[in-house]
Amino acid sequence: MALRKDHELHKRRFGRNMGVGLLLAGFVVLVMVLTIVKVSQPGFQLPQVEAGQN
Amino acid sequence: MSDASINASNIREDEAGFGDYFALLKPRVMSLVVFTAFVGLLASPVSVHPVIGFCAVLFIAIGGGASGALNMWWDADIDRVMKRTKGRPIPAGKVEEGEALSLGLALSGLSVIMLALATNVFAGAFLAFTIFFYVVIYTMWLKRATPQNIVIGGAAGAFPPVIGWIAATGTMSVEPWLMFALTFMWTPPHFWALALFMRSDYDDAGVPMLTVTHGRRATRVHILIYTVLLALLAVGTSFSGIGGPIYLAVAVVMNALFLAGAWKISRRNEDMSEEDNFKAERSFFKLSLLYLFLHFGAILAEALLKPYGLGGW
Numbered sequence: 001m002a003l004r005k006d007h008e009l010h011k012r013r014f015g016r017n018m019g020v021g022l023l024l025a026g027f028v029v030l031v032m033v034l035t036i037v038k039v040s041q042p043g044f045q046l047p048q049v050e051a052g053q054n
Numbered sequence: 055m056s057d058a059s060i061n062a063s064n065i066r067e068d069e070a071g072f073g074d075y076f077a078l079l080k081p082r083v084m085s086l087v088v089f090t091a092f093v094g095l096l097a098s099p100v101s102v103h104p105v106i107g108f109c110a111v112l113f114i115a116i117g118g119g120a121s122g123a124l125n126m127w128w129d130a131d132i133d134r135v136m137k138r139t140k141g142r143p144i145p146a147g148k149v150e151e152g153e154a155l156s157l158g159l160a161l162s163g164l165s166v167i168m169l170a171l172a173t174n175v176f177a178g179a180f181l182a183f184t185i186f187f188y189v190v191i192y193t194m195w196l197k198r199a200t201p202q203n204i205v206i207g208g209a210a211g212a213f214p215p216v217i218g219w220i221a222a223t224g225t226m227s228v229e230p231w232l233m234f235a236l237t238f239m240w241t242p243p244h245f246w247a248l249a250l251f252m253r254s255d256y257d258d259a260g261v262p263m264l265t266v267t268h269g270r271r272a273t274r275v276h277i278l279i280y281t282v283l284l285a286l287l288a289v290g291t292s293f294s295g296i297g298g299p300i301y302l303a304v305a306v307v308m309n310a311l312f313l314a315g316a317w318k319i320s321r322r323n324e325d326m327s328e329e330d331n332f333k334a335e336r337s338f339f340k341l342s343l344l345y346l347f348l349h350f351g352a353i354l355a356e357a358l359l360k361p362y363g364l365g366g367w
Contacts, residue, residue, distance in 0.1 A: 009069060012069060012071045013069075015071055015072050016070070016071055016072045016075075018072075019072035020072070030109065030112075033105055034105060034106070034109055034171075034172055037103055037105045037106060038106075038172075041103070
């Protein structure tokens with residue numbers, strides 16, 4: 001059976017791929033925001049090794 | 055027009071959508087995890103940055119979801135037999151067992167590492183232990199081996215407020231364990247009421263539920279005993295660091311209703327239950343959902359009002 005481009009399967013796969021894509025994008029944003037918050041905390045210190053290299 | 059990207063011989067009409075993979079994470083159980091972990095986090099005496107708090111609850115929820123996926127992977131055989139679980143993604147033929155295993159393992163690793171990075175290593179380790187407890191100790195080992203399966207499984211579901219507290223404070227104290235005990239003691243009457251009106255489900259699956267091994271009369275008595283112990287614990291918690299007048303009022307009212315429901319169930323026999331299609335058991339099950347929500351809601355209210363000098367004693 002020939003499949004047309006708008007087969008229901010395409011929509012389902014598109015939905016799945018879109019879902020995964022949005023989750024990954026959200027995760028990247030979350031890690032970035034979390035990093036900014038963590039390094040802005042009053043008690044934040046760079047690890048000793050890196051601090052010594054500066 | 056034919057489409058070269060789809061090999062017609064490999065087409066599965068029931069191919070999983072995004073929602074089917076999400077269903078592997080047991081969203082309804084996850085909502086309980088989110089709520090209780092959130093309460094554990096906010097009830098702690100430490101103030102947490104909102105972003106860190108959000109991340110903590112999110113990764114605890116993902117860890118809970120990962121446990122759900124691993125549970126569905128392992129229990130696929132009995133899920134196919136039970137009416138209540140037949141529609142889950144694996145028995146419905148939408149998701150392969152191996153996919154559930156991969157998703158569960160990947161999300162377990164991600165949630166533990168991210169929780170440790172976002173909050174502290176203790177919280178991450180405790181989440182790892184919770185996943186291990188639910189998947190290995192409960193699902194793989196004890197669920198099919200002992201009629202006390204629900205009691206032990208309840209412990210896994212009771213850990214989230216403890217993890218929330220540890221995520222905020224990095225330490226342990228008695229208050230999160232009171233929240234743990236509340237969920238732990240609530241789980242058996244909640245599930246045994248379900249087992250009473252789901253009747254043959256667990257029997258068909260060969261799961262040694264109390265209703266199957268000790269009979270339905272014994273299950274009714276067990277529900278009453280656990281409810282009495284739960285009531286003592288729930289009201290007693292009013293006088294701890296997480297309690298207060300709001301919590302006390304909620305605990306007194308809800309435990310009176312819960313005890314009345316358990317008493318009613320214990321006085322009924324199978325004929326009476328069959329006659330009204332397990333009305334009392336179904337009402338008790340519904341009440342149990344409200345019971346837990348209101349208790350944790352009251353703990354949350356006490357915590358939120360404390361900065362204004364209103365919460366607590």
